[in-house]
Amino acid sequence: MIATLKEKIGDENISQKEIDKISYSSDASRVRGIADSIVWPRTLNDVRTVISYAKRHRINVVPRGAGTGLAGGAVPQNSIVMDMGRMNRFAVKDDKAIVEPGAVLDDINSVSEFVLPVEPGSHSVCTVGGMIATNAAGMRALKYGKMIDWIDELHVIDGNGRLIKAKGEKIKDFCGLEGTTGVVVRARLKLAKLPQKRSTSIFSYDAITPLVEKFNSLKKENVLAMEFIDKYCSRLIGLGDSNHLLVEYEGDEGSIKDEESRKVWKARDGLYASISSKGYIIAEDPQIPLESIDKFLYWLQKNDVPTFGHIGIGVVHPHFKKDSKLVEEMFAVVKKLKGSVSGEHGIGLLKKPYVGQEFIDRVKALKAVYDPNNVLNGGKVI
Ligand SMILES: Cc1cc2nc3c(=O)[nH]c(=O)nc-3n(C[C@H](O)[C@H](O)[C@H](O)COP(=O)(O)OP(=O)(O)OC[C@H]3O[C@@H](n4cnc5c(N)ncnc54)[C@H](O)[C@@H]3O)c2cc1C
Numbered sequence: 561m562i563a564t565l566k567e568k569i570g571d572e573n574i575s576q577k578e579i580d581k582i583s584y585s586s587d588a589s590r591v592r593g594i595a596d597s598i599v600w601p602r603t604l605n606d607v608r609t610v611i612s613y614a615k616r617h618r619i620n621v622v623p624r625g626a627g628t629g630l631a632g633g634a635v636p637q638n639s640i641v642m643d644m645g646r647m648n649r650f651a652v653k654d655d656k657a658i659v660e661p662g663a664v665l666d667d668i669n670s671v672s673e674f675v676l677p678v679e680p681g682s683h684s685v686c687t688v689g690g691m692i693a694t695n696a697a698g699m700r701a702l703k704y705g706k707m708i709d710w711i712d713e714l715h716v717i718d719g720n721g722r723l724i725k726a727k728g729e730k731i732k733d734f735c736g737l738e739g740t741t742g743v744v745v746r747a748r749l750k751l752a753k754l755p756q757k758r759s760t761s762i763f764s765y766d767a768i769t770p771l772v773e774k775f776n777s778l779k780k781e782n783v784l785a786m787e788f789i790d791k792y793c794s795r796l797i798g799l800g801d802s803n804h805l806l807v808e809y810e811g812d813e814g815s816i817k818d819e820e821s822r823k824v825w826k827a828r829d830g831l832y833a834s835i836s837s838k839g840y841i842i843a844e845d846p847q848i849p850l851e852s853i854d855k856f857l858y859w860l861q862k863n864d865v866p867t868f869g870h871i872g873i874g875v876v877h878p879h880f881k882k883d884s885k886l887v888e889e890m891f892a893v894v895k896k897l898k899g900s901v902s903g904e905h906g907i908g909l910l911k912k913p914y915v916g917q918e919f920i921d922r923v924k925a926l927k928a929v930y931d932p933n934n935v936l937n938g939g940k941v942i
Pocket of ligand 1: 627680682690692739743904
């Protein structure tokens, strides 16, 4: 059966080798699935050909960037995995970029003083297609928002095989939908210059209350990033035995400057890796209304849940060991505090049980329009 697809997109762009199927059976969530085959489209037409083939043969297609997603969004379920990595061209001109989905964020940001300022911790490998599909955020989201704020225009191939050029409100039908409504094949992005002068301050607190009070008093125009790091995580990166608030300023208001400032943020960048090496391999990303963030941090501390994250936008990363019963309890607390289960990583497979009816209805309505045969990333999100 697959032979017909090989003929159309080229033998070298498709594999059913066992080694490839195993490599593509998971993503950074560590959930394991089953890949039927892997395709590497090079053009928009290849993407369309694969989707039409999948539709005809009733096979699921899972778009994939770098596989750094933490919710299982790129995990196949007897699916064709569509690795977008060979569609990775991009061009930057002043404060605009035209990108293919497989372009890597750090590559785009290395060619000009204008950059895409949305910076997930996975910036050295994550692709712009994955960032669009998850509506990624990151440490400077307080100042620069999420991926959706930087998209001028999106080109996607939907589950019917149609090319859709989305602008304005229509971008929301695809951005953050985790590849369930369309495969991003091209985007026009806005870029910005990061301030030349940046500095950092670190505030230490034994208790949560004064830290949150400080945080509330700091919501200023010149703050680029605000990160919470609890006692456990602070010890891991050599900050000592307190809770910490890391603040990055535009300008030189912070007491730590230049190279020393960069070192602080590099250490913060390394936290995912250090914490997972201690067995805390489940990284959650609830978003909590800022007025309730203190209650949430208390709950996490009371239950010894190691946590760090973007307190400036209310998205923090509580970490759990495999099969921890506390995950369910935490989501009950998130619901009680009127938070959302995912502030940036997406729903994927792992957070499906916790999404609300309103979201389910919205995705169903979009699927009916863009993917009525459920070819694209079926079984994800809802
Ligand atoms: C160490 C670490 C730190 C991280 N820090 C952050 C952070 O600070 N902020 C944040 O938001 N996230 C973070 N993440 C999560 C993840 O890196 C981001 O969601 C990232 O944007 C995913 O990009 P990717 O290319 O790896 O996508 P993948 O993991 O390959 O895919 C993610 C989702 O997008 C879909 N997809 C991929 N490409 C396309 C396409 N072309 N069209 C349609 N759908 C597509 C996939 O099907 C899947 O559902 C982190 C992950 C790690 C491992």
